[in-house]
Structure formats: C-alpha cells, structure tokens
Amino acid sequence: MIVVLRPNITKKEENAVLKEIRKLGYTPHTMRGVERTVIGAIGDELTHHTLEPLTAWPQVEQVMPVQKRYKLVSREAHTGNSVARVRGLSIGGKRVHVMAGPCSVEDEKQLMTTAHAVKKAGATILRGGAFKPRTSPYEFQGLGEKGLKLLAKARKETGLPIITELLSQDHAEMVAEYADILQIGTRNAQNFQLLIAAAKTGKPVLLKRGLSMKIEEWLLAGEYVLANENPNLMFCERGIRTFETYTRNTLDLSAVPIIKQESHCPIVIDPSQGAGRADLVQAMCKGAVAMGADALLIEVHPDPSKAWSDGAQQLTLESFGKLMTELKPFVAAAGREPAW
Ligand code: PEP
Ligand code: MN
Numbered sequence: 001m002i003v004v005l006r007p008n009i010t011k012k013e014e015n016a017v018l019k020e021i022r023k024l025g026y027t028p029h030t031m032r033g034v035e036r037t038v039i040g041a042i043g044d045e046l047t048h049h050t051l052e053p054l055t056a057w058p059q060v061e062q063v064m065p066v067q068k069r070y071k072l073v074s075r076e077a078h079t080g081n082s083v084a085r086v087r088g089l090s091i092g093g094k095r096v097h098v099m100a101g102p103c104s105v106e107d108e109k110q111l112m113t114t115a116h117a118v119k120k121a122g123a124t125i126l127r128g129g130a131f132k133p134r135t136s137p138y139e140f141q142g143l144g145e146k147g148l149k150l151l152a153k154a155r156k157e158t159g160l161p162i163i164t165e166l167l168s169q170d171h172a173e174m175v176a177e178y179a180d181i182l183q184i185g186t187r188n189a190q191n192f193q194l195l196i197a198a199a200k201t202g203k204p205v206l207l208k209r210g211l212s213m214k215i216e217e218w219l220l221a222g223e224y225v226l227a228n229e230n231p232n233l234m235f236c237e238r239g240i241r242t243f244e245t246y247t248r249n250t251l252d253l254s255a256v257p258i259i260k261q262e263s264h265c266p267i268v269i270d271p272s273q274g275a276g277r278a279d280l281v282q283a284m285c286k287g288a289v290a291m292g293a294d295a296l297l298i299e300v301h302p303d304p305s306k307a308w309s310d311g312a313q314q315l316t317l318e319s320f321g322k323l324m325t326e327l328k329p330f331v332a333a334a335g336r337e338p339a340w
Contacts, residue, residue: 001026001051003039004062013059020057024049036061046071068262070219072226073233078264084204084232087161087180089124091204091234092266095339096331097295099125099163099181099268100320103310104132104140105147113302115154117317121324122340125181126151126160127297131167132309133187140308148178155180163206163297169197176201186211186238186273189221199228206234206268206297211241211249215258222265234266235259236297239274248276248313251284256291267292272299272313281315282323289330298323 003021005014014037021028026043041051045067054060068074083092091097100123105111115126130147132140143150151162161180166172167188175182181204188194189210198205205225209218218235225233237256239249251274259267271284285296301307301314315323324340331338 001041001043001045001066002062002064003028003041003051003054003060004064005037005039006059006061007035009059017054017057017059020054021051024051026051045069069216070223073219073222073263073265075262075264080264082231082233082264082266084181084234084266086125086204086232089161089339091268092294094337096289096293096334096336097125097339098123098298098324098327099127099295100298100300101127102129102301102307103272103299103314104129104308105143105150106308108150108153110302111150111154112157114300114317115158115160117302118300118320119158119160121317121321122338123298123324124160124339125295126154126158126162127164127183127299128154128162129165129309131165131171131175133165133167133185134309145174148175152178166194166198169194172197172201176203179203181206181234183236184208189213190217192221192224195221195224196228199225199230202230204232204234205230206236208236208238208270208273209240209252209255213240215255215262219259219262222263234268234295235263236268236270237274238270238297239276247274247280249274251275253284253287253291256288256293260292266294268295268297269293270297272297272310272315276310276313278304278313278315278319281313282319282326285323285327286330289327289336290334292334 025048026041029040031038083090100118105128132142163181165183166175186208239251242250269288271281299314300320304314
C-alpha cells in the first residue's frame with residue numbers, strides 16, 4: 001500500500017501514522033519529497049488488514065493499493081490457461097466450443113427439435129433456461145424443475161451436456177442434480193451467497209458479467225468460486241448497459257483480451273444477450289472468436305417469432321447452421337480448432 005501524507009503535518013502526526021501501519025502488520029518505508037512525504041507500506045495486502053481506514057485520518061491525503069485484490073483467478077496464481085472440465089469436454093483448451101439452445105425451455109417438442117438441430121450443426125453443449133430471471137413478474141418465469149427434467153431428457157437423447165441458470169440458493173442442489181454447468185446470470189453476478197452455493201455443488205460455473213459491473217468486480221466475483229474450492233470457473237461477457245439504444249446491451253469484446261491477461265480462466269461470449277438482435281449475432285461471434293474467446297453461448301429457437309422470451313435475439317435452426325459453417329475459418333485464423 002502507498003500512503004500519501006498531507007503537507008505541513010507535524011512529526012508527531014507522521015509518527016502516529018507509522019505506528020498504525022506497523023500495528024496492522026506492514027513495514028513502513030518513508031520517502032521524503034520536496035512537497036510530500038509518501039510511505040510505502042510493505043506487506044501482503046490480501047492477508048493483512050487494509051490500511052484504507054487511514055484515509056479518515058486528517059494527516060493522510062490518500063491510500064492506494066499496489067497489489068490486485070484477486071488472487072486465485074489471477075494469471076499470477078496459474079501461469080497456464082486453466083480448463084473447465086465438463087463431462088469429458090475441455091473449455092479453455094485448443095478447441096473452441098459452442099453452447100447453443102433456446103433462451104427458455106418451453107416444451108418437449110421445442111427443446112428436442114432445437115437440441116437435435118444444434119448438435120447436428122456442431123454445438124457441443126446445450127443451453128436452456130428453466131428458471132428465468134425476468135424483469136417483470138408478469139413475464140414467463142420458466143418451467144422450473146419440469147424444464148430441468150426436459151433438459152436431462154435432451155441430454156440423454158443427444159449426448160450433449162447441459163448448461164442452465166441457477167437463480168436461487170434454495171435451488172442449488174436441485175439444479176446441480178440435472179445440470180452439467182451452472183450459469184450465474186447477469187442480475188446475480190454479485191450475489192455472493194449464490195456464488196458460494198453454486199461453487200459448493202462442485203459443478204462447473206459460468207459467471208456472466210453483471211449489467212454494470214467493472215471487470216475488477218467481475219474477477220472478484222469469480223474469486224468467490226475459486227475460493228470455495230471449485231476450480232471449474234468460466235467468465236461470460238454478455239454485454240453491459242450503456243447509453244446506446246441500437247443494441248440491447250453493449251457487448252464489450254475488450255473483455256476477452258483483458259480477462260485473458262488478468263486471469264487463467266476461460267472466457268465465453270454470449271452475443272445473444274450482448275446484442276439483443278439476431279441479425280448481429282453472426283458478426284459478434286466472428287469478432288469474439290478472432291479475439292480469443294474460448295466458447296460462445298448462443299440462443300437458438302425453432303421459431304423465434306413465437307419464443308416465450310428473447311425472441312428478437314434468437315437464431316433460427318437454419319441460420320445457426322449457417323453461422324457454424326461460416327465461423328470455422330475465423331476459429332482457424334485465431335490459431336484454434338473448432339470443436340465441430
Ligand atoms: C440468458 O442466458 O437467457 C440470460 C437470462 O442471461 P443474462 O443473465 O446474461 O441476461
Ligand atoms: Mn435469454
């Protein structure tokens with residue numbers, strides 16, 4: 001930590017700060033400039049008490065951290081790329097995976113039709129929401145456990161592992177019984193008790209970025225998963241809220257190289273929530289893959305015009321097939337291999 005003292009303070013006031021720094025387990029090193037005195041407080045910021053309360057002291061101008069606040073998700077903790085293992089698949093390795101399926105599980109026919117079609121096109125994981133976080137309580141809330149049962153049936157028929165959202169701590173055990181990956185949605189990205197509950201199920205966790213979450217906050221949310229002894233964490237960028245209205249959210253593709261620099265965990269891009277428009281999904285997928293995304297999470301529906309949620313952004317079965325073919329050279333250009 002760096003502690004900047006105010007100018008013109010007394011020696012006694014300075015000594016009081018030095019005493020406090022030592023008391024909190026740091027070794028102070030004083031640097032005297034012409035105008036200001038700065039104290040470098042040496043110690044592990046993650047294991048020592050924070051020096052931040054010193055900002056309330058009248059003789060202190062500023063306290064600045066030097067170390068990153070996250071540890072386990074950080075690149076420093078793990079120099080290679082970590083890989084999330086999902087039923088024999090590796091997310092974060094050489095192969096780029098596509099997770100696809102409807103926004104919500106609606107009924108058996110809708111899910112099975114989509115599951116078979118996305119598998120045929122090359123998806124390796126089936127998505128589908130059984131518990132839906134809806135902005136309005138009057139909108140479709142998902143089929144609940146019935147939806148999970150349908151997802152399990154689709155997995156049995158197609159062999160595709162399934163990813164589905166965990167909305168509440170109360171459902172952690174139940175959802176984990178069916179799902180191969182637990183999705184933590186944007187609205188719950190800083191619901192720390194939910195993150196702990198998800199981590200403790202031992203299932204891989206895909207953590208969406210919160211709607212207005214800084215990357216540091218997202219990394220710290222991910223830290224909760226790793227700190228609770230679950231190494232299978234994936235970050236998923238799904239667009240953040242900005243002033244732009246041409247898209248539902250602003251898909252922040254700069255998150256891909258930033259997460260790659262800061263963390264060893266895989267990064268997944270969700271262009272469907274990201275753009276909110278089916279016509280943009282293809283371009284965003286190409287961009288994501290070119291930038292180094294490890295996987296894509298794409299919404300696909302047999303008839304988006306009749307979807308019970310997110311109709312405007314879901315691809316038809318046909319356009320998904322076309323996308324998968326067109327994506328291949330982009331995956332190869334990024335030095336990776338398509339998993340399809
Ligand atoms: C979804 O994947 O359908 C979803 C609700 O995602 P998000 O939490 O990113 O809005
Ligand atoms: Mn959706």
